[in-house]
Amino acid sequence: MDDWLILIPVLLPLSTAILAAVLPKSRAVQAGLSVAATALLVFVSLAIFAKAAGGTILTVSLGSWPAPFGIVMVADLLSAVMLCITSIIALATAVYAIADIDRERLHFGFHSFLQFLLCGICGAFLTGDLFNLYVWFEVMLISSFALLSLGGGKRQLYGTIKYIALNLISTLLLLSAIGLLYGMTGHLNLASLAVAVPQVENANLVTATAILFLIAFGIKAAVFPLFFWLPASYHMPPVTVSAIFAGLLTKVGVYALYRVFSLLFTHDVEWTHTILLWVAGLTMVTGVLGAAVQQNIRRILSFHIISQIGYMIMGLALFTKAAILGGVFYTIHHIIVKANLFFIGGIVERRTGNPFVRNMGGLYRVAPWFSLLFLVPALSLAGIPPLSGFWAKFLVIRAGLDEQAWLIVAAALFTGLMTIYSMLKIWNEAFWKRNPERPDASLFDAPPHGSHGAPPLSRAAQFCLLAPCALLAALTIWIGLWPQPFLAVADQIADQLMNNEAYVQAVLHSRQSPLVETMR
Amino acid sequence: MEVVLCILTGLIVACAIYLMLDRNLVKFLFGLVLMSNAANLILFSAGRLTLNSPAFIEAGETLPPEHVANALPQALILTAIVISFGLLAFSLVLSYRAYQEIGSVDMDELGGNTSLSLDADTDERAVNNTIRAEL
Numbered sequence: 001m002d003d004w005l006i007l008i009p010v011l012l013p014l015s016t017a018i019l020a021a022v023l024p025k026s027r028a029v030q031a032g033l034s035v036a037a038t039a040l041l042v043f044v045s046l047a048i049f050a051k052a053a054g055g056t057i058l059t060v061s062l063g064s065w066p067a068p069f070g071i072v073m074v075a076d077l078l079s080a081v082m083l084c085i086t087s088i089i090a091l092a093t094a095v096y097a098i099a100d101i102d103r104e105r106l107h108f109g110f111h112s113f114l115q116f117l118l119c120g121i122c123g124a125f126l127t128g129d130l131f132n133l134y135v136w137f138e139v140m141l142i143s144s145f146a147l148l149s150l151g152g153g154k155r156q157l158y159g160t161i162k163y164i165a166l167n168l169i170s171t172l173l174l175l176s177a178i179g180l181l182y183g184m185t186g187h188l189n190l191a192s193l194a195v196a197v198p199q200v201e202n203a204n205l206v207t208a209t210a211i212l213f214l215i216a217f218g219i220k221a222a223v224f225p226l227f228f229w230l231p232a233s234y235h236m237p238p239v240t241v242s243a244i245f246a247g248l249l250t251k252v253g254v255y256a257l258y259r260v261f262s263l264l265f266t267h268d269v270e271w272t273h274t275i276l277l278w279v280a281g282l283t284m285v286t287g288v289l290g291a292a293v294q295q296n297i298r299r300i301l302s303f304h305i306i307s308q309i310g311y312m313i314m315g316l317a318l319f320t321k322a323a324i325l326g327g328v329f330y331t332i333h334h335i336i337v338k339a340n341l342f343f344i345g346g347i348v349e350r351r352t353g354n355p356f357v358r359n360m361g362g363l364y365r366v367a368p369w370f371s372l373l374f375l376v377p378a379l380s381l382a383g384i385p386p387l388s389g390f391w392a393k394f395l396v397i398r399a400g401l402d403e404q405a406w407l408i409v410a411a412a413l414f415t416g417l418m419t420i421y422s423m424l425k426i427w428n429e430a431f432w433k434r435n436p437e438r439p440d441a442s443l444f445d446a447p448p449h450g451s452h453g454a455p456p457l458s459r460a461a462q463f464c465l466l467a468p469c470a471l472l473a474a475l476t477i478w479i480g481l482w483p484q485p486f487l488a489v490a491d492q493i494a495d496q497l498m499n500n501e502a503y504v505q506a507v508l509h510s511r512q513s514p515l516v517e518t519m520r
Numbered sequence: 521m522e523v524v525l526c527i528l529t530g531l532i533v534a535c536a537i538y539l540m541l542d543r544n545l546v547k548f549l550f551g552l553v554l555m556s557n558a559a560n561l562i563l564f565s566a567g568r569l570t571l572n573s574p575a576f577i578e579a580g581e582t583l584p585p586e587h588v589a590n591a592l593p594q595a596l597i598l599t600a601i602v603i604s605f606g607l608l609a610f611s612l613v614l615s616y617r618a619y620q621e622i623g624s625v626d627m628d629e630l631g632g633n634t635s636l637s638l639d640a641d642t643d644e645r646a647v648n649n650t651i652r653a654e655l
Contacts, residue, residue, distance in 0.1 A: 175559040183566030
C-alpha cells in the first residue's frame with residue numbers, strides 16, 4: 001500500500017525553496033515563508049511518526065513501479081524519528097535566522113538554500129534506494145556549499161574550499177562503492193540488497209565494498225581519520241548555518257552508516273564492526289582532545305561534534321540490541337543539544353564581537369537566566385544527570401559493559417570527563433569571570449566594532465534568538481526527566497534494525513504486481 | 521574488455537591522485553574531474569560489458585527479447601555526470617572567487633598557512649588579522 005504522506009517532507013521544502021527564490025527578498029516574506037513551511041514540516045513529521053510508531057513501515061513506490069524495479073521511499077521508525085528531529089531543528093533554525101541572517105545573505109536567497117538543504121536531508125532519511133541516497137546526499141551537499149560560501153569573506157571562502165574538497169572525494173567514493181555493489185548483486189534497492197548481499201559468493205569483495213562505504217559515509221559523519229574538514233569550516237559561516245550543519249549534516253552520515261551496516265553488511269560483523277569500534281573510540285578521544293586546546297567557542301563545539309559522533313558509532317559497532325538502542329537515543333539527544341549549543345554560542349559571540357572565550361566574560365552577572373540556558377545543553381552534553389545526555393551515555397556505556405568491551409568503555413568515560421572540562425572552560429571564561437573590557441554590557445549589547453558590527457537588536461529580534469534555545473533546552477530537560485517514551489521508541493527502532501525481515505517484507509511485498517510474478 | 525577498463529580506471533585514479541596532491545587549487549579540481557570520470561567508468565563496467573541487443577520491447581510483445589544489454593548503468597552514469605557537472609561548476613566558480621579575493625590559487629597562501637592550524641593561539645592571531653582586514 002502506498003503512503004503518499006511520506007513524500008511531503010521532500011516536496012514541502014522543495015516547493016518552499018522554489019517559492020522563496022521567486023518571491024520578493026524582504027525579511028518579512030522570506031522568513032515568514034520559511035518559518036511557516038518548517039512549522040508545517042513538524043506537523044507532517046509527527047503525523048508520519050504517529051503512523052510509523054504503530055509498527056508499520058510506510059512505503060511509496062514512485063511511478064507505481066513495484067519495489068525492485070522502481071524507486072521506493074520508505075519510512076520505518078528510525079526514518080520517522082530522524083524526520084521529527086530534523087523538522088524541529090529546522091523550525092528552530094528558521095526562527096533564529098530571522099535575527100541572525102543579514103540583509104545581504106537574505107538577498108542572495110538564504111532561505112531558499114536552507115529549504116533545499118532540508119529537502120536533501122529528508123530525502124536521504126526517506127529513500128529506500130542506494131543510488132537515490134547518493135542523489136539526496138548531493139542535493140544536501142550542494143545546498144550546504146551554497147550556505148557555507150554565501151556572502152562570505154576570505155575566511156569563509158577558505159573554510160568552504162576545505163569542506164568542498166573532502167566532501168567531493170567522499171561522494172566519489174560513495175559512487176564507486178555503489179557501482180561495485182551493483183556489479184556484484186545487480187540491485188540498488190536497499191531491501192533487495194539486504195536479500196542479495198549475503199548470497200554473494202566472494203564475501204571478501206563484499207567486505208571491501210563495505211569498507212568503501214564506511215570511508216564514504218565516515219567522511220560525511222566526520223569520524224576519526226576523516227574529520228579534518230569539520231573544524232576547519234564549521235566556525236566560519238553565520239551561526240544559523242553552523243547550528244543546522246552541526247545538528248543535522250554529520251548525523252545524516254551517521255544515519256547512513258546505521259542503515260548500511262545493519263541492513264546490508266552484517267555478513268562479517270566480527271571484522272567490519274570491529275573496525276567501526278576502533279573508529280568510534282579514536283573519534284571520541286581525538287575529538288575531545290582537539291576541543292581541549294581550542295579557544296574559539298565555535299571550534300570547541302565543533303570538536304565536540306566529532307567526539308560525540310564516536311558514541312553513536314560505538315552503539316552501531318557493538319551491534320547488540322542494547323547498543324543500537326543506546327546509539328539511536330544518543331543521536332536524538334545529540335542533535336537537539338548540539339544545535340542548541342551553537343545557537344547559544346552565537347548569542348555569546350555576538351556580544352563580544354569575536355569568537356574567543358578569553359575576550360568574553362561576566363555573562364552570569366548580567367544575564368543569569370541565559371547562563372542557566374547555556375548550562376542545560378552544556379551539562380547534558382557532558383552527561384550530567386538528570387539531563388538527556390546522562391541517559392544517552394548510560395545506555396551506550398552499559399551496552400559496552402555487557403559486551404565486556406572494556407577499552408571502548410574506558411574511552412567513553414574519559415571522553416565524558418574531558419567534555420566537562422571543555423564545557424567548564426566556556427562557562428568559566430564566558431559566564432563566570434569578569435568581562436575584561438566591558439563588565440556592564442548587557443546580553444544583547446554588541447560592541448561597536450567587531451566582525452558582526454550589527455545595529456542593536458530590537459526586542460522581537462532578541463526573542464527570535466532566545467526562543468529556539470529555550471525550546472531546545474526544554475526538550476533536553478523533558479528527555480532527561482521523562483526518558484521512558486523516548487526509550488520505548490529507541491527500543492522499537494533497535495528491534496527493527498536488528499531484524500531486517502520486516503523492512504524487506506514491507507518494501508518488496510507491499511504490492512504484488514503481475515510484473516513481479518512474470519519476472520519470477 | 522573489462523580488463524582494459526580496469527587498467528584504464530586505475531591509471532585515471534593514479535593521475536587524479538597525483539593532481540590532487542598539488543597545492544594549486546585548480547589542479548586539485550582537475551584531479552577531482554578525473555576522479556569522477558573514474559567513478560563513472562566503475563559504474564559502467566559494473567553493469568557488465570556485453571554486446572547484446574538494445575533494451576527495446578518489440579511491438580506486440582510484453583517482455584524484451586532474451587539477452588538485452590543492461591541499460592541501467594548508463595542511466596546511473598548520466599545522473600552521476602549531471603550531478604558532478606553541477607558540483608564542479610560550483611567549485612570552479614568558488615575557486616575563481618577565492619582567486620579574486622586573495623589573488624592566488626595556492627592553498628598555502630589561501631589559508632595564510634595558519635588559519636587551519638590546530639594550534640589555538642596561531643588560529644586566534646590569524647582570525648583576528650582577517651577580521652581586521654575585513655573591516
